[in-house]
Amino acid sequence: MEKTALNFTLNGAETGVFVDAGANLLDVLRRGVGDQTPKYGCGQGSCGACSVLIDGELHLSCLTLAETVAGKSVETTAGLAGGPELHALQKAFIDGFAAQCGYCTPGMLMAARALLDSNPNPSRDDVAEAISGNICRCTGYEPIIDAILAAASGSGRRFG
Amino acid sequence: MAVHHGRGFACINYPIGMNLGGDPSQALVHSTPDGKFMVTLSSIDLGQGMKSVTRQIASETLGVPVEDVYVDTADSDTGPHCMGSFASRGTHRVGNAVIRAATEARQQLLEAAAEELEVSAADLDTDGAGNIHVKGAPGRSITVADTAIAAQFKQGRTLSGRGIFLIPPSEADPDTGEMTPVSCFAHAALVVDLEVDDETGVVEVKEINSAYEVGRALNPKLVEQQLIGGAWMGVSHALYETTEPYYPDREHGPQDFNHYLMPGPAEVVTHNIAVLERPAEDAPYGGKGPGEMCANPVLPAIANAVYNAVGVRCDTLPITPEKILRGLRENGGAKPQGRR
Ligand code: FES
Ligand code: FES
Numbered sequence: 317m318e319k320t321a322l323n324f325t326l327n328g329a330e331t332g333v334f335v336d337a338g339a340n341l342l343d344v345l346r347r348g349v350g351d352q353t354p355k356y357g358c359g360q361g362s363c364g365a366c367s368v369l370i371d372g373e374l375h376l377s378c379l380t381l382a383e384t385v386a387g388k389s390v391e392t393t394a395g396l397a398g399g400p401e402l403h404a405l406q407k408a409f410i411d412g413f414a415a416q417c418g419y420c421t422p423g424m425l426m427a428a429r430a431l432l433d434s435n436p437n438p439s440r441d442d443v444a445e446a447i448s449g450n451i452c453r454c455t456g457y458e459p460i461i462d463a464i465l466a467a468a469s470g471s472g473r474r475f476g
Numbered sequence: 477m478a479v480h481h482g483r484g485f486a487c488i489n490y491p492i493g494m495n496l497g498g499d500p501s502q503a504l505v506h507s508t509p510d511g512k513f514m515v516t517l518s519s520i521d522l523g524q525g526m527k528s529v530t531r532q533i534a535s536e537t538l539g540v541p542v543e544d545v546y547v548d549t550a551d552s553d554t555g556p557h558c559m560g561s562f563a564s565r566g567t568h569r570v571g572n573a574v575i576r577a578a579t580e581a582r583q584q585l586l587e588a589a590a591e592e593l594e595v596s597a598a599d600l601d602t603d604g605a606g607n608i609h610v611k612g613a614p615g616r617s618i619t620v621a622d623t624a625i626a627a628q629f630k631q632g633r634t635l636s637g638r639g640i641f642l643i644p645p646s647e648a649d650p651d652t653g654e655m656t657p658v659s660c661f662a663h664a665a666l667v668v669d670l671e672v673d674d675e676t677g678v679v680e681v682k683e684i685n686s687a688y689e690v691g692r693a694l695n696p697k698l699v700e701q702q703l704i705g706g707a708w709m710g711v712s713h714a715l716y717e718t719t720e721p722y723y724p725d726r727e728h729g730p731q732d733f734n735h736y737l738m739p740g741p742a743e744v745v746t747h748n749i750a751v752l753e754r755p756a757e758d759a760p761y762g763g764k765g766p767g768e769m770c771a772n773p774v775l776p777a778i779a780n781a782v783y784n785a786v787g788v789r790c791d792t793l794p795i796t797p798e799k800i801l802r803g804l805r806e807n808g809g810a811k812p813q814g815r816r
Contacts, residue, residue, distance in 0.1 A: 416523030456708025
């Protein structure tokens with residue numbers, strides 16, 4: 317199949333990759349670029365494991381046509397940490413034991429990141445709503461909600 | 477038409493592991509040349525904390541800092557045999573195998589140190605901080621790292637250990653049928669408060685109060701994590717999850733996450749947990765393993781609470797609104813059972 321060149325910014329870095337026509341962004345990120353932080357859970361938009369930010373907005377990469385991100389900025393969990401320094405959300409997830417198998421975690425982190433970018437002081441209900449498109453099989457959600465609230469209040473270490 | 481409150485109770489006596497022709501797991505432990513220790517397993521960590529707990533167990537048994545222990549799991553090409561991560565058996569079976577492997581490796585570690593210090597291995601002890609010293613004379617010591625280097629490059633000795641833990645097969649006595657399939661039980665008691673809407677049949681779980689007895693909680697935060705997540709799954713199994721169609725036709729069955737129902741983040745139930753510790757004699761440092769049993773008591777407790785609320789006894793899961801409405805119709809309406 318003929319491939320086309322796709323250029324976009326991935327976690328701040330100029331990225332170019334050849335993609336098949338009609339390829340979805342999740343596939344391109346994982347196999348084309350090698351960023352395996354977005355996960356494949358369902359491939360049909362119902363689990364949230366593949367969540368990424370496109371120009372700051374939360375999107376399901378499995379349902380995004382890769383070519384539509386040309387020239388745009390894509391952010392994944394791989395870009396959350398600043399060098400060795402983890403993002404406040406990552407710290408709060410670790411301190412709050414908010415991951416078990418970890419499969420949902422990258423999607424949860426991106427959904428939480430999108431929430432906190434637009435609403436730095438969310439209520440418990442705001443958090444529950446923000447992650448309502450993300451399925452978690454392991455945690456029962458409560459530790460995830462607590463961790464996001466802890467990160468928001470700057471008390472990411474309160475579980476330590 | 478009204479919303480009825482119900483309270484249900486259930487308790488369980490949960491056998492750790494299983495016994496179908498014997499239940500073994502193995503572990504191997506070896507040191508690297510710089511005195512770190514590698515625990516090799518083929519047991520799988522699905523997120524339940526197998527790696528953390530076996531690491532703690534190995535560090536405790538070896539007498540070295542937990543940071544100096546690495547756990548390699550989940551490759552049956554390179555790890556020794558394990559029956560698997562199920563039936564809450566990981567901590568108990570694999571933990572015991574790790575203790576045995578680490579005990580053997582510790583013995584070799586002490587023998588290598590004894591050769592360097594020119595004393596008897598029986599007179600040596602570890603301080604848990606990376607040093608080996610003569611008992612009663614902490615000044616006469618050598619680091620674990622130097623011991624490993626000496627063993628490797630001077631003495632030509634491995635610091636390694638093999639461990640297996642087996643619950644042997646238990647045959648039933650032909651006369652009495654008596655057998656001992658299980659050596660270790662965990663326990664839980666759980667109260668569920670919920671509401672049933674007799675117009676819609678919808679159940680809303682309001683609160684769970686539970687006490688789980690898990691032996692020694694080897695890693696209290698991981699235990700709590702298991703109990704919260706496991707009880708959530710119990711609620712989900714009791715009220716939502718099924719691969720069967722809700723209506724007669726197979727094609728009405730769930731095919732994907734859109735139809736396979738589970739409670740979401742907005743339906744989180746308040747769950748107050750008391751962890752009781754009653755270390756089991758044959759368990760690694762007393763820890764039994766909370767795994768699967770954290771979900772189990774929730775299902776009967778919810779079924780009992782629904783009965784208590786509206787007098788409908790559902791004996792198939794999940795307890796869907798449809799089943800409750802059919803029950804209500806059969807009974808001629810809600811028959812709250814009241815509090816006793
Ligand atoms: S993989 Fe994209 S929503 Fe499930
Ligand atoms: S931690 Fe396993 S799916 Fe969320």
